[in-house]
Amino acid sequence: MTKDSNSPKSLDVIATREIRKLVMDLCRQNGGGHGGSAVGMAGIAVALWKHTMVFNPASPAWFARDRFVLSNGHAATLQYCMLHITGYKQFTMDQLRGYGHPKPRGYETVCFAHPEIEFDGVEFTTGPLGQGIAAAVGMAIAAKQLASTYNKPSFPVVQGNIFCSTGDGCLMEGVAIEAMAIAGRLALDNLILIYDNNDVTCDGPLDWIVTENTNAKVQAMGWHTIDVYDGDHNVSAMVDAINLAKSYTDGPTMINIRTTIGYNTEKAGTAGAHHGTFSDGDIIRVLDGATRPSHFVVPEVYEYFAEAGRRGAQAQADWEDLLQDYSSVYPKEAAELKSRIEGKPLDLSTIMKSVSVPENLIAAREVDGDIFNQIFKQIPHLFAGGADLWGANKLGAKDHVVFDKNDYSGRVVRYGIREHAMAGVSNGIAAYQPGAFIPITATFLMFYLYAAPAVRMGALNDLQVIHVATHDSFQEGQNGPTHQPVEVDSLFRAMPHMQYIRPSSGEEIIAAWMLALGAPKKSSLISVARDAAEFPPTGTCRDKALLGGYVLSEVENAQVTLISCGSALGYTQQAAAKLTNSGIPTRVVSMPSICVFEAQSESYKNGVLGSAARIVSVEEYVPTVWARFCSASIGMKTFGYSASGPSNYDRFGMDVEGIFSKITGYMNQDVGRWRIL
Structure with a gap:
């Protein structure tokens, strides 16, 4: 290496190159993947993970870290490569080889097609476009609320920024635009959105479907915008933009960074670069004509990013000292904050x-x-x-x-x-x-x-x-x-x-x-229902309801069990009493939660469901979920109707008389297969 190659600027160039090459290795190893955006965002990754984000790979869950959400989750290879290069222990090179693997015979990896929350350094499972932006807005809200609740003068114990990356697709999704409008109105200045603006979508050029002024739209929602016109090479410009965004105190910021999807590959700048694999020629071009083994990163890049880890470890140590001092001055608040950070269960x-x-x-x-x-x-x-x-x-x-x-x-x-x-x-x-x-x-x-x-x-x-x-x-x-x-x-x-x-x-x-x-x-x-029930149920019990379902009305020699919940239960209970009085002994089960009931023991479930051959659910819904328990269901086969509530119970045969009539008729039928009465 020459002396100049040790300069930060030169190391940024080397790091960007090595990240691009490793992304390509991941896409080549199993014949495909979503590498185009990741290759184009390599310089963004250097600006974030090397120069601006505060994190500690040795302590991934450290509370006061900056948080990063990859809303354009198809670019997961970029996040995996950065978590590996910066020293997150879960993301070994062997684990990176699992990306795109067919995973036969129980093969396990931490590198799926989209990032998943259970792994260190991944703050949120993303994939459906726009969801990551909404989650990032939520994280910014959470940080603001905790900071307002617990921070004191000279004690900023709740700190850290929320970074979120997005492509063109996320910014078209309604959930992202809704969430960004919320963030702008709330002036969430701890939120920085990194827009990978590569002018390409899955089907073709962006201008086939988007011609609006994105910056103006975002500004109208209360955001700052910063432009970086060379996201392929100019790491220092991106670092300056991020630091400027951090300085704003009156709203969130979107940094609009122009990049080239699949930079310096055969498909660069086209929709073809969005997903697929890369050629030998692409690797040679990225390495400026050099050759190197697959899945190899030059040692100086690891050391370059190790400094970011050391910086994060020192930041964590400083924060822990701050928290200790805070505990001495504000013991009550400190105890409560620590309990919430640790996620201690509620009493x-x-x-x-x-x-x-x-x-x-x-x-x-x-x-x-x-x-x-x-x-x-x-x-x-x-x-x-x-x-x-x-x-x-x-x-x-x-x-x-x-x-x-x-x-x-x-x-x-x-x-x-x-x-x-x-x-x-x-x-x-x-x-x-x-x-x-x-x-x-x-x-x-x-x-x-x-x-x-x-x-x-x-x-x-x-x-x-x-x-x-x-x-x-x-x-x-x-x-x-x-x-x-x-x-x-x-x-x-x-x-x-x-x-x-x-x-x-x-x-x-x-x-x-x-x-x-x-x-x-x-x-x-x-x-829950809007109005009061015409016939409020009697005998309900919170302790029994915690089991998901329980016997509300028992009778001897029951011929029918009616299962119901919500606003239908009172009608069901009244109908059961009428059926019993007419010579059809009918018991009633309240089942507010099917999934909770199904988690109970078999003996409990059998006892609740009873031995009657006819088990019928009663609910004002299309009864798709009840066939697992019931021989028949009283429910909806159509949409509803604009009328009063009591009128609709009568109209659809789900009032007391309707239930009574349907069960009486059902008694003359074979139990047979499940049906809607």
């Missing part, structure tokens, strides 16, 4: 003992709102927000402090009519420091279809996010079938790592909150 038994069913409220959403506010006052971890239906969801209270740019200490945020971003941002709040926050969202059940992709991402990331849905059936009434979610439950009930809970009464609503709060690695959706 739910103590908390919930003080929660009671309100005596003056009968509508399910009102009862749920009262119970929520009793809990909210006791758990500082809760951070809630609604999609412009906070009042209709009945979760509001006069003593709520709103989180906004004038007061980041608040724990209720106004997301606006942005259901998708509300859920995506909440995922980021939960992921920021698992256990430090339990985010809560709220809207009508119908509108969780807007949020569903982000709700799924929360479940996929094993994040504790609680979604509160009201107006959850055709009982909703005159707003009609557009607002009556007859099929929406099926999606969430089928979703892995998701607890769908549909309580029928105040007792069961308390149980629903206990289940949701007591599941640190699951998302939950609590679904």
Whole structure:
């Protein structure tokens, strides 16, 4: 090496080259991958991981680190290469060889097609475009709220920036634009978005589908923008831009960096570079005519990035000293902050003992709102927000402090009519420091279809996010079938790592909150009705509801078991009594959560389901989920209808008389295969 090659500028050039070559090795090793954007972003990676981000590879979970989210998750090879080069122990070269591997016979790797949250240095599972941006906004919100709550003069114990990379695709997704609008309105100056602007999408040139002024659009949402016109080579310009973004104190920043997808390869600058493999000639061009073994990085690059690790280790040591001094001056706050950083479980038994069913409220959403506010006052971890239906969801209270740019200490945020971003941002709040926050969202059940992709991402990331849905059936009434979610439950009930809970009464609503709060690695959706039930169920019990399902009404020599939940349960209980009195002994099971019930022992489940040959579910939904237990179902075959709630129960044969009539008719039929009565 010459003396000049030891200069930072020359080492930046060498590092950029070596990253590009290693990305190509990963795509070549198993015949393909998404390397084009990663090759183009190599200089961005040097600017971030070498010069500007604060992190400690030896302590990946250090609380005060900067956090990086790869929203353009198809560029995962870039993140894997950087985690390897900077010294994250999980990301060995052998592990990098697993990228794109067919994985027969139980082969394991940490390098999947998209980054996954369970591995060191990966803050969030990404892949569906735009979700990473929403999560990054949530992380920025979480950091701001904790800083406002715990930081004191001379004691910035909550620190660190949120970095997020994006391509053109993320910036077209609605969830990203919704989330960016939220970030701009909240003036989240701890959020820096790195825009890899390579003018290419999967199908072709960007101008086939996008011609707007992206900077102007982002500025209109309250963001700063900084341009870097040579992202292929000019690392120092990118470093300057990032440092400038860090200096802004009145809003988030997008750095618009022009790069070439598949830089210096045969397909450079074209859609063909988006995915696939690379040729021998591409490797030679990247290495400026040199040859080198596959999966080899020159030693000076490892040492160059090791300095960033040492810098991070010193930053962590300084922070730990600061936290120790903070503990001496502010012991109460320090103890609480440490507990939240460590994700210590809540003492739910103590908390919930003080929660009671309100005596003056009968509508399910009102009862749920009262119970929520009793809990909210006791758990500082809760951070809630609604999609412009906070009042209709009945979760509001006069003593709520709103989180906004004038007061980041608040724990209720106004997301606006942005259901998708509300859920995506909440995922980021939960992921920021698992256990430090339990985010809560709220809207009508119908509108969780807007949020569903982000709700799924929360479940996929094993994040504790609680979604509160009201107006959850055709009982909703005159707003009609557009607002009556007859099929929406099926999606969430089928979703892995998701607890769908549909309580029928105040007792069961308390149980629903206990289940949701007591599941640190699951998302939950609590679904309640808009209005008071015509026939409120009797005999419900929070302790029994914690098992997911339980016997509500038992009879001897039962010929029929009716299973129900939510606003249908009272009708079901009344119909069962009428059936029993007419000579058809009928028992009733309340099942607010199918997934919780299925986790119980076989003996318990068999005891609850009973021995009657006819087991029939009753619910105002298309009953796709009930066939696992039932011989038949009373439910919906169509969309709802614009009419009053009681009228709809009559119209669709799900009031007391309708249930009675259908069961009476069913008694004259063979049990046969499952059907909708």
